Amino acid sequence: MGNFRTMLLPLLFVLLCAVAGGRGEAVAPGGWTPIPNIQAPHVTEIANFALVEYDKRNGANLKLEKVIRGETQVVAGTNYRLVLATKEGSSSATKNYEAVVWEKPWEHFKNLTSFEAVQG
């Protein structure tokens, strides 16, 4: 009996560590992770989706200059929070916006859930 306990406790400890360790590798729920490769085609696709959607909803004509930075969050799909440098129509002035796009790739679903002017 005593022997069983001394075996079981370390085993439980190892199991708990494995579970905790596995979680540690994944993204913390609600946490935002910087996108390492901001030039990835899929990031550009998300950015263009955000601008086309914003233009459509607001009768604007914002064009993507470049993605400045971005983060993702895992939420039944992925939230992309991107800072975009844009130009309005033929104007040469650059204006930055922070766009949040929610994507569920397996449903080919994307939605622009937030779009705000930002500094820098």
Ligand SMILES: *[C@@H]1O[C@H](CO)[C@@H](O)[C@H](O)[C@H]1NC(C)=O
């Ligand atoms: C997309 O996001 C907007 C803003 O959050 C929301 O009003 C709208 O219902 C969403 N559309 C879909 C199809 O989920």
